[in-house]
Amino acid sequence: MISPAFASILASGRAQFNARAAEARRRFPALDMAAFGTFLHDGVDPLVVAVTAAAPERAGSVTLAAYDMALELVGHGLAGPAAKNPFLNTVWRELAPSFASLLATAPLDVLGMLSNAAIHIASVAGARPAQWQAGMAAVAPQVGSVAQLRAVGQVLAWRAGLAHFRLGALAAADTLPPALALAAFGEPGAQWPQVHAQLLANPWRGNADGREFGSFSGLGGDFGTPPQVRATADGCGFAVSSAERHYLLVADAYGAVLHSATAQEFEQAPNELPSSVRLDGAAVHIGVRSIVLDVPAGDIALAANAHTLAITSPWTHAIRLLPLA
Template sequence: MTLSAVLVRELAAARPQLNARVAAARRARSGFDAEALADAVATRLDPLAQAVEAIAPDRTATVVDAGFALTVTLVDHALSIERRKLVDRVWREVAVPLARVVAERPEPVLAMLTNAALKLASTPGARVDEWMARMAELAPLVEAETLAAVGQVVAWRAGMAHYREGALAAADQLPEATALAAIGAHGSWAESRAALAADRWWTPEGKAAGTRFGGFTGFGGPFAVPPELRAGTAGVFVRAGERIGLLVADAWGATLHPASAAEFDAARPSAPAPRTHPGLPADDLRAVTTADTIAFASPRSHFVEVQPWTG
């Protein structure tokens, strides 16, 4: 792949330092993939260098230096092909729209975007594509000081249900227009915030119908066998064979977190479901309820259906 004149210029100007970084990485790990480094420089660093050059040419060299250093580190970690492609995408699709912010603080901003995308991609139930698209849309409203908070709020909206309390607190620290845009609301942040805090199933678009979580491990899901449910105070405990977790759900998704057998055994057991559910087999359908949530499971399905519940 041919590099842009901008990146060729910066690489040539900093060749001794950049070569020293690569040499150090080679010494540290015999399997360092120079071909992967060259591909990453062309695929992710070049578009970013051009974007920064267009708006802050005095910062291009600093961004290239920080971006190259992080790229060497990521190559040294020997990411899978899938994760390398994701990093390529987040730099092109999110860092480039945020070039103004990257130019101000290249190292922490690129590290934050990269780590966030990898975290979402590795969390069952989270939607990394949605997170990246929304972060790019919000780029005109984001500053270096607000990037982490915006990223957390958008991650919550993209399915990271366990971020709920932290995301609300982070949004409180944002300018009102930014908080409203990040959450997808209009009008008053105080009103939207009160509604979100009062009802985990409320969204600016209306009450959510619920969410579905799970799937068979053979098809990439989290459960090797149909899950059993028990009710907890912070969510729904799930046991599927040897896997035990706490399922945290709200209007924007559900995530599963490690839990112990003792926690599962101490929780309130499921009971026959008070109604059928179109997403699950009706035979032996079981359910558990919390203060605001009902979860359904069937011994013939690897999925859990979670919905609002008012008792």
């Protein structure tokens, strides 16, 4: 059963809500009204309850906005029990109520931002949606505007594995109050200018071990053949070639993301190593550090951009990524 607050609002505006549902059925012939009813119970009711407690005078308008958006999401198959993206249901049910005060003033903006973020984060291989949700819930009491919500959402999406968000997220973090920016990075009590400078200078800050990315496509991975890698011309990522397909790999301390690219982008990518890097059999040396690789010596290939060393071998479909700093 839905809450008394939600039930009362639906009953008082029954004709209006029914008309909206009828219009949605014309727009979305495949709209499953049973699934919509389930989403009203599981996804809309919790946020209506939260707004009723925080700003009861705004509960009706928030309900109307949420009802309309719910119809569209369920109509597109993005929400409800058969959703393509179950994480969206979780965000409405568990995270949106944390922003009840913002929902009361800008329901479409808040629900739109949270929904778009949920869809995008859950669609990126290797991203960590649950981490993003937990981070957003933790900072919710400090978020005072839609602009801050958008900025902190971008920062936490980067930290949850969307490595290609790095520069945009750092710029967004600079728009936040320093205490909120530091909370988003889990570093309360630090000085934001110093933290920002360190994050900007070193994409691997906080992760000295690097990461491994990729596996055989036949087992659900990314690459049909062991990949070849070159640094991109801008020094921020890697051009990758595998099984006659080409990609752009962006990686940092928080994650690694693969995008489509062209053969021309791979062919034009430079492949020079810094003088601090050398290969000796199955050991790679980065300055004074030495790392023994778990692949046979011979045919190991190295590529480096401004901050990262990428290591590939014909014996594996994985790319080993190590910080240069």
